[in-house]
Amino acid sequence: MTVPKFTALKGTGQKISMVTAYDYPFARLVDEAGVEGVLVGDSMSMVVQGHENTLPVTLDEMIYHAEMVGRAVNHALVVVDMPFPSYHLGKFKAIENAGRILKETRCQAVKLEGGVEQAETIAALVSAGIPVMAHCGLRPQNVHQLGGYRVQRDEQALMSDACAAAEAGAFAMVLECIPRGIAAKITGMLSIPTIGIGAGADCDGQVLVLHDILGMASDYAPRFVKAYANLNKTVVDAVRGFRDEVRGGDFPAAEHTFE
Ligand code: KIV
Helix, strand or coil, rough: CCCHHHHHCCCCCEEEEEEEEEHHHHHHHHHHHHHCCCCCCCHHHHHCCCCCCCCCCHHHHHHHHHHHHHHHHCCCEEECCCCCCCCCHHHHHHHHHHHHHHHHHHCCCCEEEHHHHHHHHHHHHCCCCCCCEEECCCCCHHHHHCCCCCCCCHHHHHCCCCCHHHHHCCCCCECCCCCCHHHHHHHHHCCEEEEEECCCCCCCCCEEEEHHHCCCCCCCCCCCCCCCCCCCHHHHHHHHHHHHHHHCCCCCCCCCCCC
């Protein structure tokens, strides 16, 4: 999948699926499953590193993981989140940091959170040949300013952000946690695909965090999440089975043993 082919999926009737991945084995599996996009999300900060929000993950850590994902994926488009504050320190710093992502991983695009106030940065990245996926609506990197993870309902602000990011040259846009009606309007207004998470069924595609899809999340799951498996249980059952067989002397058996 290339960036132009991804954008061209808009209006074809084919909905776009995208999931996160943070390491080689899972990236290989999600690519095999046939999704159009793989996102090395800064959700890694919470999902993999165990932090309480997405702020702690660093650019070096994102690159370290994106390189593994980039090597595993042969079909899907791989997009890497620019972590906070790797694109907030001016256009040149943003190009330098996004450039590192493209040079040091095999990934094809970056994603950053923001609309109106990031339009200049998006335009600068695009003019440097770096494809940008925008992220509007709820922006988890602004959690302290927002006072929590809440549905974003200011229609005028959301429309302005979406227009600004698209006009700046974004090739696609994540819409997070906004009412379905507003997401539908934005989707109808833009010529680039919208990828929703908690934004209803009218977006051009959907993205979810892999660990949520697999039922590997911790106790809290937001309303927009759907688990398609219960790997928490599968993993605990498997490791318990191993522990019990070791304790009972049943593992290793003859077939696991060299004579
Ligand atoms: O970091 C992430 O996983 C994301 C998705 C939730 C869209 O930005």
